[in-house]
Amino acid sequence: MSYEYILYEKEAPIARIIMNRPEKHNPLGKPMMREIIKALEIAGEDREVKVVIIKGAGRSFSSGHDIPAIGMDIELGPEYIGKRPPAKMLIERDEWLKREFYQYVFNFPKPTIAQVHGYCIYGGNNFQLCCDITIAAENAQFKPKGDTIVTIASYLPADTFATGFGPRHLGVKMDGKVAEKWGVVNRAVPLEKLEEEVETLAKVIAQMPEDSVNLNKKCLNAMMDFDGLEAAWRTTHIAHAMGTHQRVRSDEFNIFKMRAKEGASAAIHARQRKR
Amino acid sequence: MGFENVIYTKKDRVAVISLNRPHKLNALNEPLLADFDAALKAAEEDRAVAVLTIQGEGRAFCAGYDVSGDENSDPAFDWRNKPMMYDLYTRERRRQDRIENLARFSKPTIAKIHGYCLEAGCSIVLACDFAVATEDARFGDPSVRMGMCTDLPLWYYVLGIKRAKELMLTGKIIDAAEAERIGLVTQTVPVDKIDEEVDKLVQVLLANPADALRNNREAFQAALEARGLSAGFRFAGDMRVFSVLQRPGSRPREFNFFERRDQKGLKAAFEDMNAPFKKLGY
Numbered sequence: 001m002s003y004e005y006i007l008y009e010k011e012a013p014i015a016r017i018i019m020n021r022p023e024k025h026n027p028l029g030k031p032m033m034r035e036i037i038k039a040l041e042i043a044g045e046d047r048e049v050k051v052v053i054i055k056g057a058g059r060s061f062s063s064g065h066d067i068p069a070i071g072m073d074i075e076l077g078p079e080y081i082g083k084r085p086p087a088k089m090l091i092e093r094d095e096w097l098k099r100e101f102y103q104y105v106f107n108f109p110k111p112t113i114a115q116v117h118g119y120c121i122y123g124g125n126n127f128q129l130c131c132d133i134t135i136a137a138e139n140a141q142f143k144p145k146g147d148t149i150v151t152i153a154s155y156l157p158a159d160t161f162a163t164g165f166g167p168r169h170l171g172v173k174m175d176g177k178v179a180e181k182w183g184v185v186n187r188a189v190p191l192e193k194l195e196e197e198v199e200t201l202a203k204v205i206a207q208m209p210e211d212s213v214n215l216n217k218k219c220l221n222a223m224m225d226f227d228g229l230e231a232a233w234r235t236t237h238i239a240h241a242m243g244t245h246q247r248v249r250s251d252e253f254n255i256f257k258m259r260a261k262e263g264a265s266a267a268i269h270a271r272q273r274k275r
Numbered sequence: 276m277g278f279e280n281v282i283y284t285k286k287d288r289v290a291v292i293s294l295n296r297p298h299k300l301n302a303l304n305e306p307l308l309a310d311f312d313a314a315l316k317a318a319e320e321d322r323a324v325a326v327l328t329i330q331g332e333g334r335a336f337c338a339g340y341d342v343s344g345d346e347n348s349d350p351a352f353d354w355r356n357k358p359m360m361y362d363l364y365t366r367e368r369r370r371q372d373r374i375e376n377l378a379r380f381s382k383p384t385i386a387k388i389h390g391y392c393l394e395a396g397c398s399i400v401l402a403c404d405f406a407v408a409t410e411d412a413r414f415g416d417p418s419v420r421m422g423m424c425t426d427l428p429l430w431y432y433v434l435g436i437k438r439a440k441e442l443m444l445t446g447k448i449i450d451a452a453e454a455e456r457i458g459l460v461t462q463t464v465p466v467d468k469i470d471e472e473v474d475k476l477v478q479v480l481l482a483n484p485a486d487a488l489r490n491n492r493e494a495f496q497a498a499l500e501a502r503g504l505s506a507g508f509r510f511a512g513d514m515r516v517f518s519v520l521q522r523p524g525s526r527p528r529e530f531n532f533f534e535r536r537d538q539k540g541l542k543a544a545f546e547d548m549n550a551p552f553k554k555l556g557y
Contacts (some may be wrong), residue, residue: 111444132440183435183457204445204557208420209529211521215424216443219514223431223439226503226510 001042005032007057008039013050013206014199015043022058028123029066033101040108050206050213052108053198054131055115061140064122068264082260090241098237105130107221111205111213115198116140116176117191128185132217135198136176137191142184143173280307282332283314288325289477290318297333303395304341304348312373319381325488326480327380328473329399330387339394339418343541344533363519367512370395371426375508377402378429379496383480383488387473388412388460393448397459401429404492405476406460408451409469414459415448420548421532426515428507432499434458447557 001008007018017039019026026032036054043049056062080089105112105127114131121143128134136142176188189197205213248254258267282293292314294301301307318327331337341348349366377384377399386403388396394416400406408414416425430439438457441447451463464472480488536544 129437132437132444134437183438186437186441200555200557201445204447204552204555207551207555208444208446209422210526212419212422212424212518213444215514215518215521216419217440219424219511220431220436220439220443222510222514223428223503223507224436226428226506227432228502 001038003035003039005029006035006039008042010043010046010049012048014053014202015039015046015049015051016053016055017043019054019056019062022056022060024066025058025060025063025119026056026124027063027066028127029069033097037101037104040104044108044110050110050210051202052110052112053115053202054112054127055198056118058118060118060124061114061116061120062124062127063119064124064126067268068259085244087241090244091238094237094241098233102126102130103233109214109217111217113198113202113205114185115194116185117194125184133201134185135194135201136179136185136188137194138176138188139191140176140179140188141173142175142179278310278314280304281310281314283317285318285321285324288323288481289328290321290324290326291328291330292318294329294331294337297331297335299341299343300335300338300391301331301333301396302338302341302343302348304345306347308373315373315377315380324382325485326383326385326477328385328387328477329403331389331396333390335390335396336386336388336392336412337396337399338391339396339416342418342421342536344536358519360516360520363516367426367516371508371512374398374402374427374429375505378499378504381489381492382485383492385473385476387469388451389466389469394418398427398429400459401427401433405462407462407464407469407473407476408454408460409466410451410463411466412451412454412460412463413448414451414454415446416442417446417448417545417549419443420446420552422518422521422529424511424514424518426508426511428504428511432502432504432507445557446552 003020005019005021007016007020009016009018017036019028019032019036021027021032040052043052111133112131114128114134116128116134116136117140118137119141120128120136121141125142128136174182174184176185179185180188187197248256253271255267255271258270262270278295280295282291282295284291284293292311294303294307294311296302296304296307303311315327318324383405384403385405385407386400388400388406388408389412390409392400392408392412392414397414397416400414416427416430419425425443430443434442434457442449449457449459451460454460455463462472462476530548532544532548535547539547
């Protein structure tokens, strides 16, 4: 199996999935997400693998969904550029994200550890929340929701559940220490200790009785279902799909207009200057 | 009231249940649980009691359910008699009713913790409203290292998903400071200050109208139950029974706690179970 957007390493009993578009801070485009799922499937079926580490190559974990591709996603097709896509297509796109990516990661039968450094923002933060345990660098930068584009609804309800702080950190920046305090991650450690901490944790989990790990993960995930996770997930992903229909007032910054004129990178930088 | 395995006292509107098997770190066996249930009922029914404190005699708060395999210990841990599903369900439901009743208790509850507080010890702590611990207290659920599944939804409801998972997927023991950081205890105090600090908290509670305390407790408990807590208890209990029936340690090359216990004794089995994790600092 060869990959274009990720690296897959196996050093039994540990497997590592490394997001590998370092020059772009590892954005979660659909092709990368498909490769992550493929690699998880392989790790899931490999009886020698007991635990999966997920991390990013280069300076960051992940910068979130691929802004240059938003609204131009291959699944919507070129005929929709500049047009409002049909609701059904928007919802199906988000159903795919929910079911085939985030929920697949969340319900993956083997334990997962996210190793987070640099940027872990928007979809990147959603991704780490779906992993079982997260160890972050103290200077990692978290931002839970998509306020760069428009203040779009969080795709993932899990941050509300993880902390009880959800709505309060709408678009608020957090470093690793603050994320630790709010329960968004398990622990924040100095960057130079990050890899060592994660590898040790992986070795610990790999030594646990496999059935116990499996049953305990299922048991705790089920608690979130009793707590209304599936229903919450439905509302947030519909809100996310609906985000496409937000209108930009004449005195507000329009990132999409700017992207069309000057490209995604210039638009994101202009947006950051506005804040 | 006279019990053998708990000490029940009542003074100035405060009832205290003290777990009393100090030589076994207050491991919960059947006689102790019978006394605990009776003491809890007495405190519940006594209108002169306004606050309940739960503590442990000797060196520890509670080491969890008794897994020694003797006749009064947990039958789930007695492999020689091959437990029946029917009996495991019955035992599990009784356990869960006990913890759920404690969470639904009619008066404010305080867990006063020192030394080890493991497995079911944590169940008691998480079901209480307040948990005040000494700095030398240690918390965790090592039964997951024996192949067990937790039967406690409160791990998730109180700590949140990530913190609950780290404890349940590693079986690690944490100190009081860490327990306070993740919300497992409400307050950590120096060893020689715990009586004073718990008493202060009791006085604050006693200064509130009993109706207001009851009213608030009912509201918070209702909110947790609306979020599925009771269904969570049932599901987690089923998962626990499943994990027991699975015969932990039965996979080839996997550590078998029960076999080791029967060959080398309880203490050696614990040491052997924890050794590979200790080497890694866990």
